[in-house]
Amino acid sequence: MHIVYDYQIFALQRVGGISRYFVELARRLPACSPGIETTVLAPVHVNQYLASNPVHTIGWKVPCFPGKHRILPAINGIVSRTLLKLQHPDILHETYYSATAQSSHVPHILSVYDMIHERFPNRFQGPDLHIPQLKAKAVARADHVIAISKSTRADLIKYLHVSPEKITVIPLATSFEKPEKKKGAVVWQRPYLLYVGLRGGVKNFHTLLLAFAHSPLLSSEFDLLCVGGGAFTPEEVRTLQDSGVGWRIKHLDADDSQLAALYSQAALFVYPSLYEGFGLPLLEAMRCGCPVACSDTSSMPEIAGDAAIYFDPAAEEELRCAMESIVQSTELVTALRVRGYERAKLFSWDSCVSQTLELYRSKV
Secondary structure (H helix, E strand, O other), rough: EEEEEEOHHHHOHHHOHHHHHHHHHHHHHHHOOOOOOHHHHHEOOOOHHHHHOOOOEEEEEEEOOHHHHHHHHHHHHHHHHHHHHOOOEEEEOOOOOOOOOOOOOOEEEEEEEEHHHHHHHHHHOHHHHHHHHHHHHHHHHHHEEEEEOOHHHHHHHHHHHOOOHHEEOOOOOOOOOOOOOOOOOOOOOOEEEEEEOOOHHHHHHHHHHHHHHOOOHHHHHEEEEEEEEOOHHHHHHHHHHHEEEEEEEEEOOOOOHHHHHHHHHOOOEEEEOOOOOHHHHHHHHHHHOOEEEEEEOOOOOHHHOOEEEEEEOOOOOHHHHHHHHHOOHHHHHHHHHHHHHHHHHHOOOHHHHHHHHHHHHHHO
């Protein structure tokens, strides 16, 4: 059986959870079962993972450039139509949302990651405004849809009226592991709370900033490290200055090994998002032994289970109390670490790959 993954996410993401997910599938499936062949058909892409993993890829990596969101899909759409005919796939797995498919002659699988644009339409602008329409078309033409959480499945049914029989829930996984403790190795000089990822839109970073600033305990004893998501914007810098504790809040960029070390030594990982289709940083934190405080909405309780302290993301006071309760209790920290390790075992690439293969086989 030959599975082809299309170019879409690889032309958009240099790095990121969605493209990593497909690289893991494409890399692991051939080793999972004899007779399985995978190909990533991405004639012109910007993805770092394809360039650094042993995945059969048809295409070339180019540097990111302004306008890639418009130019690369147009080029790939034209070139892929010809190349796809030469591949003779048994399954075409679409990696993101487009108005038209590359081929109508083989079963189409589509992965859906969240329904954030449908649930929070007022928080998006520019090209993101077109995603709900493209997603609806992609879902309608797909032979089957993979939802990465039960929460996303429920949203698909609610917002796009997809038949439940057309959706299979297959959770994601992470390759993060708790790094070995090296004697004397300290990744940050002061105790710190950890925030990971983008900060705009539904990520609700502003509420976290306020909760941190309004806590004498947290703002005096800890730094708040923000990893990824780009440098602080001018507006964020002004907000940090106005908070009175801006000097305690730092931005860092980190690769996977550095981020794993940051998770493993953090006093806690805090995730105040209003909505997540899965919440991969939760899984990363638990795998690295980091206590978790997170919102009680969407998929987050489904992923973290009993391994987190929850709060209403709209309530600054609840968020503050949740963080303070963790950092003041060594017993709670130990319990959350133990529960986190056990919870993370429920999410593995072996399980994700085997469930995906079972779905492919059912459609051929």
